[in-house]
Amino acid sequence: MSFVAEFSVRYPILREARACVPGIELETEDVRQTPDGRQRFVFWASGDDFEAFESGVEADATATEYSVLGDSGERRLYRVTLSESAGERTTHSVAAKHDIVFLDVTADSEETRIRARVPDRDALFAFRDACRERDLAFRLVGIYDGGGETADGRQYDVTASQREALVHALDAGYFDVPRRTTLSELADDLGISDQALSARLRRGQTGLVRSTLDGPSDT
Structure with a gap:
C-alpha cells in the first residue's frame, strides 16, 4: 500500500x-x-x-x-x-x-x-x-499512514517547524480579526525572516487543508 x-x-x-x-x-x-x-x-x-x-x-x-x-x-x-x-x-x-x-x-x-x-x-x-x-x-x-499521522505521532501533514510557526501564530493572535500581532513580530520571536515565516505558515496551512478537507464531502 x-x-x-x-x-x-x-x-x-x-x-x-x-x-x-x-x-x-x-x-x-x-x-x-x-x-x-x-x-x-x-x-x-x-x-x-x-x-x-x-x-x-x-x-x-x-x-x-x-x-x-x-x-x-x-x-x-x-x-x-x-x-x-x-x-x-x-x-x-x-x-x-x-x-x-x-x-x-x-x-x-x-x-x-x-x-x-x-x-x-x-x-x-x-x-x-x-x-x-x-x-x-x-x-x-x-x-x-494516509490518515494524516506519521510513524512518530506527528499529525495532519505538518512538519515540526510548520507546527511551531502555526501554533505560535495562533497563540499570539495572528489569525484573530483584527490581528493582535504582525508577521514581523512573529518572525522575530522565531528567529527567522518575514519571508521564511510566511512560506512556513503557507505550507503548514496547505498541509492541514490537504490532510483534513481535501477529499470527498459527506454531504
Missing part, C-alpha cells in the same frame, strides 16, 4: 547560492529538461536578500543561467538551468523509476525537504540507496 514519506536530502545544487542567504527558502514549482538534455528548475524563493542570492547563483558552479520570472515582493520566481555535472546529482529520474511522486520540494540553506507519494517501502529504500550512491546525505523524517 502506498504512503506519504517526508525526507531530507543534502543536494549540492545551488548550495553556494543558498548559503549566501541563510534564511532563504526555495519551493520547487517545476522541473523540465532542455533540448540539450540539461535540467531546468522553476522555483519560488523567499528571503530577505534576493540580490545576494542572485549574485550567489551567478557564482554557483551548479547553475549555468537563470531568469527572474515573477516578483510578488515577498517572493521571487526563478528559472535556473543546471550545469551538466549538477544534473547528474539530481534524483528525479530515480524517483520516476520507482514510481515515487514528489508532492512538495523545499530547500533552505542547509538541506532539501521532500514530501513524496511512495508505492512501498522497497521503493523508498531504493531511493535512499540511490542518494547514498551519489554521496547525497539522506534522512528520513517521517512516514504518513
Whole structure:
C-alpha cells in the first residue's frame, strides 16, 4: 500500500547560492529538461536578500543561467538551468523509476525537504540507496499512514517547524480579526525572516487543508 514519506536530502545544487542567504527558502514549482538534455528548475524563493542570492547563483558552479520570472515582493520566481555535472546529482529520474511522486520540494540553506507519494517501502529504500550512491546525505523524517499521522505521532501533514510557526501564530493572535500581532513580530520571536515565516505558515496551512478537507464531502 502506498504512503506519504517526508525526507531530507543534502543536494549540492545551488548550495553556494543558498548559503549566501541563510534564511532563504526555495519551493520547487517545476522541473523540465532542455533540448540539450540539461535540467531546468522553476522555483519560488523567499528571503530577505534576493540580490545576494542572485549574485550567489551567478557564482554557483551548479547553475549555468537563470531568469527572474515573477516578483510578488515577498517572493521571487526563478528559472535556473543546471550545469551538466549538477544534473547528474539530481534524483528525479530515480524517483520516476520507482514510481515515487514528489508532492512538495523545499530547500533552505542547509538541506532539501521532500514530501513524496511512495508505492512501498522497497521503493523508498531504493531511493535512499540511490542518494547514498551519489554521496547525497539522506534522512528520513517521517512516514504518513494516509490518515494524516506519521510513524512518530506527528499529525495532519505538518512538519515540526510548520507546527511551531502555526501554533505560535495562533497563540499570539495572528489569525484573530483584527490581528493582535504582525508577521514581523512573529518572525522575530522565531528567529527567522518575514519571508521564511510566511512560506512556513503557507505550507503548514496547505498541509492541514490537504490532510483534513481535501477529499470527498459527506454531504
